Amino acid sequence: MSAISDAVKAAQVTQAQPADNVDKTKKKTAVSGKTIGNPQLSEKAAKYYEELKRKYSGMEFILVSEDQKAAAQMQAGKYANASKMVVLIDEEKIEKMAEDESYRKKYEGIIANASGGLSKMAQSLSRTNANIKGFGMQVKDNGMASFFAVLDKSSAAQRERIEKKAAQKKADKKAAAKKAEKKEREERLEKSREESRAERERATEPEEDTVTITANSIEELMRKINDFMFMGRSDLVQTEEEKQVGQSFDFSI
Numbered sequence: 102m103s104a105i106s107d108a109v110k111a112a113q114v115t116q117a118q119p120a121d122n123v124d125k126t127k128k129k130t131a132v133s134g135k136t137i138g139n140p141q142l143s144e145k146a147a148k149y150y151e152e153l154k155r156k157y158s159g160m161e162f163i164l165v166s167e168d169q170k171a172a173a174q175m176q177a178g179k180y181a182n183a184s185k186m187v188v189l190i191d192e193e194k195i196e197k198m199a200e201d202e203s204y205r206k207k208y209e210g211i212i213a214n215a216s217g218g219l220s221k222m223a224q225s226l227s228r229t230n231a232n233i234k235g236f237g238m239q240v241k242d243n244g245m246a247s248f249f250a251v252l253d254k255s256s257a258a259q260r261e262r263i264e265k266k267a268a269q270k271k272a273d274k275k276a277a278a279k280k281a282e283k284k285e286r287e288e289r290l291e292k293s294r295e296e297s298r299a300e301r302e303r304a305t306e307p308e309e310d311t312v313t314i315t316a317n318s319i320e321e322l323m324r325k326i327n328d329f330m331f332m333g334r335s336d337l338v339q340t341e342e343e344k345q346v347g348q349s350f351d352f353s354i
Contacts, residue, residue, distance in 0.1 A: 128143070128144075129141035129142055129143050130142065130144070130147065132147055132150060132164055133151075134154065134162060134163075134164065135161070135162070135163045135164070135180075136163065136164045136165070136166070137163060137164070137165045137166065137169045137172070137173045137180075137189070138165060138166030138167075138168055138169035138172075139166050140164045140165060140166040140167075140191070140192040141166075141192065142164075142192055142195060142196065143196060143199075145199050145200070146192075146195050146196045146198075146199040146200075148199075149195065149198060149199035149205075150162075150164070150195050150199075153195075153198070153209070156209075157188070157212060157213070157216065159185065159186070159216070160185055160186050160187070160188050160212070160216060161182050161185040161186070161187050161188065162188045162190060163180055163187060163188065163189050163190075164190060164191070164192060164195065165189055165190065165191040165192070166191070166192055167191060167192060167193055170191050173189050173191075173239065174189075174239055174241075174247065177189060177237060177239055177247075177249045177313065177315065178235075178237075178249055178250075178251045178311070178313025178315075180237065181234055181235025181236065181237055181249070181250075181251040181313075182235050182237070183234055183235050186215075186216060186219050186220070186236050186237060186238070187235065187236070187237030187238070188212060188215075188237065188238055188239075188240065189237065189238070189239040189240065190239075190240040191240070194208060194240060207244055208240060208244075211240060211244065211246050212238075212240065215238045215246060215248070215319070218319040219236045219238070219248070219319060222236075222319055222322070222323050223236060225323070226323075226326065229330065231252060231326060231330050232252060232253035233250055233251070233252055233253075233326075234251040234252065234253055234311060235250070235251045236248070236249070236250050236251075237249050237250075245317075247315060247316070247317055248315070248316050248317070248318070248319055248321075248322045249313055249314065249315045249316075249322070250313070250314050250322055250326055251311050251312070251313050251314075252311060252312050252313075252314065252326065252329065253310060253311055254310055254311060254312050312329070314326055314329060
């Protein structure tokens, strides 16, 4: 009976050995380049990731750990690069791309299409007064991607608008103090302005003088940028009510 028991134990040890070998072959290590969090890749995925970066050398890849995916999406504009389009991609996708050819082709296609589309958009915007500090994309799940652009709010038109608003506000404060009706209008506009500011502050901005615009497509991103620039120009022309209190509604993405 004891001999049978020993044989069973020996068989169990022998069967467990291959599992240990598999774990060793899939051991993960840290990767080179920019990262968010502490992403790690298997040897095969790390090799593929280097090939991917060489293939799209005109783009800056940032590898995101699984636990930082949501944070990276919220703070995407923080990673914008003025000279290269940024690609935020998580470690899980790189692992799958390294193993699955169809999955790899699908997501490389997403990256390639985004590169061309954002490049064309940048050329189009270069003919406007938009001061773009950087573009980027985040590779998401289910074959989707999101896009972002970081704009400098202190463009010439924006600075002029701010200066005119400040001068008008100073002059109209005196008149507002004399008339209760003007004061009420000022309070209403101030409330709307505060609500708009609060909404904008919920979106993370990398710097005080920049605004990050996000979208689910390149077309939507272009439209939002144009809307932002239009609002910056249109704010130079104030309504009569706004002139009386020296305030205007803030634009919020």
